[in-house]
Amino acid sequence: MTAADTPSYAKTPAPPCSAPPSSEPPLSAPPRLRPARLLPRDVLRTGAVGLRARRARVVLSALGIAIGIATMVAVVGLSESSRADLMARLDRLGTNLLTVEGGEDARGGQLKLPKSAVAMVERIGPVQHATATGNVDARIRRSDVVPAERAAGVTTQAARPDLLAALGAEVDRGVWLNSASEHLPVTVLGTVAAERLGITEPGAKIMMDDTHVVVVGILKPVELFPTLDRVALVGFPAAERHFGFDGHPTTVFERSTDASVEDVRAVLPRTVNPGGAGGVKVSRPSDALAAKAATDEGLTTLMLGLGAVALLVGGVGVANTMVISVLERRSEIGLRRSLGATRNAVRLQFLTESLLLSALGGATGAVLGAAATGAFAYAQGWTAVVPPWALAGGFGATLAIGAVAGLYPAIRAARMHPTEALNAT
Numbered sequence: 251m252t253a254a255d256t257p258s259y260a261k262t263p264a265p266p267c268s269a270p271p272s273s274e275p276p277l278s279a280p281p282r283l284r285p286a287r288l289l290p291r292d293v294l295r296t297g298a299v300g301l302r303a304r305r306a307r308v309v310l311s312a313l314g315i316a317i318g319i320a321t322m323v324a325v326v327g328l329s330e331s332s333r334a335d336l337m338a339r340l341d342r343l344g345t346n347l348l349t350v351e352g353g354e355d356a357r358g359g360q361l362k363l364p365k366s367a368v369a370m371v372e373r374i375g376p377v378q379h380a381t382a383t384g385n386v387d388a389r390i391r392r393s394d395v396v397p398a399e400r401a402a403g404v405t406t407q408a409a410r411p412d413l414l415a416a417l418g419a420e421v422d423r424g425v426w427l428n429s430a431s432e433h434l435p436v437t438v439l440g441t442v443a444a445e446r447l448g449i450t451e452p453g454a455k456i457m458m459d460d461t462h463v464v465v466v467g468i469l470k471p472v473e474l475f476p477t478l479d480r481v482a483l484v485g486f487p488a489a490e491r492h493f494g495f496d497g498h499p500t501t502v503f504e505r506s507t508d509a510s511v512e513d514v515r516a517v518l519p520r521t522v523n524p525g526g527a528g529g530v531k532v533s534r535p536s537d538a539l540a541a542k543a544a545t546d547e548g549l550t551t552l553m554l555g556l557g558a559v560a561l562l563v564g565g566v567g568v569a570n571t572m573v574i575s576v577l578e579r580r581s582e583i584g585l586r587r588s589l590g591a592t593r594n595a596v597r598l599q600f601l602t603e604s605l606l607l608s609a610l611g612g613a614t615g616a617v618l619g620a621a622a623t624g625a626f627a628y629a630q631g632w633t634a635v636v637p638p639w640a641l642a643g644g645f646g647a648t649l650a651i652g653a654v655a656g657l658y659p660a661i662r663a664a665r666m667h668p669t670e671a672l673n674a675t
Contacts (some may be wrong), residue, residue, distance in 0.1 A: 319619060321615075381413050568656070
């Protein structure tokens, strides 16, 4: 058989074998798993677990933070309350009062001012009011049965009727001297002088040298010039008539406009004593109150330093609590890590726990400090002032302390290997 005789179907090559078509997609690599992120409420809940489980330790640790914050808030609050009361007193009493006194002479005594010193001061343009007092050499006894050598420790001064108006002082009981009584043997006692003499009500009699003098009034404490609290005041004419007073004033009091205080202060010495301005001393009584405010400010700085030390000690206590908490909860850390918790989640849990612990102490301390300020200010008759920046700054300091104190324990907990943590139990 030749090639021509071969059937045609024998020449057709067989088609290649192929797999039947399939509807299933081709296999691909599995997706990469990503750890789930904790929501803020989950972070807070996990961070609070350790606090609820160890309440006694939490209270003791938070107490250290609370003491530091309470100290700082109370110190700032009391300082601000005292300063506000002092500024209110200065506004009420005025800062435009100047006093003029004679300096020391060559023998160590006090130089006398001219009798016309008040009139000369009143001629200065901006001066609104001028008055004076003078030292009187008269020994005071409670009665004539008391020996003369046993004086009551109360000095005598002559005063003009307009003295109270110039000083802003007030009579507590009785009346003040007037144009009639300043000629009579009557006196008005300062509050300390009345206590030393044992006199509580006007009408009593005391002895000035050998003269019976009637007490017609008792002053309230004189804030701007507390020296007057320890004296017995009589009128200038009565002092000259009964006690040999020479009429020379010892202290001149002057009030002027606020804007001209320094200008008046510069010309007072030459005005009062033209022949010897260097022998005259001019002072401003309100400067003593301002100096007290500066002293309180220095003390406040010291107390704030002590509060900061207490806060630092509280932060060390928080750090110690967190380190111990990490050591005690290694099994919990290992279990969480083996169930898929990331290092970041563990770190965030313990850092949140430290912040919550510090925030608890800070909030408690702020409340205690504000309460202490209010109670003390009420007892002193002040207006309680607690600056908002003190509360915010104190609470912010606690959070910073908590973050620093909890950072190392949080890092240490996150570095624990799950197997090592589980085997440690």
